Amino acid sequence: MAAGRTRRRLGLLLVAATIAGTDLGLKAWATTALDGRPIEGGPVNLQLAFNPGVAFSLAANAPGWIVLAVTGLITAGVAVALWRTAPAGRLLWGVALAAVLGGAAANLIDRAADGVVTDYLHTGWWPTFNLADVFIVCGGLLIVVLSWHADHPRPANEMHDR
Template identity: 40%
Template sequence: MSTEQSPQEQSSAEQADAGSTAAERAPETQPEAADESPRDGSRKLLALLGGVAVVALGIDIVTKIAVVANLEGHAPVRLLGGVLYLDVLRNPGAAFSLATGMTWLLALLAIAVVGVIIWLAPKLRSPGWAVGLGLVLGGACGNLVDRIFRAPGPLQGHVVDFLSVFAPGGAIWPVFNVADSCIVCGGILVVLLSLMGRDYDGTVHRKKKAVAS
């Protein structure tokens, strides 16, 4: 019996070999496509974190400039029926007028916080963490700008506070600013995400249900 193949059979065999070769090569390109998705996601989260931080910082700087120019040295302004007062104070301490007299240490601490967030940013895989850390970053930078550029000097500048709730002068709650609010809101968001088992790298930890015996 002859084992020679007709031209049509040879053509079919060549096409089958080409198809199998293409199928073998296809998986080699999959990791490259898979690698692009996390990178794109990381870029988007970095943009989200940076955008939130820039907006928070911008609002903080603009509001401080406005209240210093128009309200400093004047009587407190009553808003929302007495729920909020605009009362400009210079704060040498931390948020809510804590740690007064340790301005230089607080400035260095703020620089350290900014550095940690910048180091952590490329590892983010969670939009919630990106928003939370963006708020903390913007708030920390807002108060840091005051400590560096305002009187009495670099790393000793007094932070401008101007928001007082329910009574002027911080009689009920310490006077604060937009940066303080951003730091607190961002910190609360990060803590809530942690309690829910959602890590900054996108990992979700679910509690194991107890197996009844």
């Protein structure tokens, strides 16, 4: 029983680490390959940008250490939620948390180096973003959907009234 819990936790952490590693690799590539040389690719172009804030450049003017500390605390909170819910929770819930954790960790690691997050996906009608952002948003949306369809326990008095 304990081995199964550990295996699921480690598996979901591996998913998060793979997401983070992939995004960090793409950010390293983008920093060298796209510097002053955007690549047009249809609806999504590759274009280098740096964001000192969080989503949609919110808090871009805040001191860097505050942005780093707050995003670090949020990332740690997601990691704790994943660790605590992984053994007994639905696998899809764990995958959603792993996606958010992987994306958040990648952006946190990227920000720690110089106070900005490297973005490289550009649509022209939406702020420039990165793969980590995609995983954070998709994982968050999946959490919302799963929350709507969760089995909610009935209060004890309601169950006895039947």
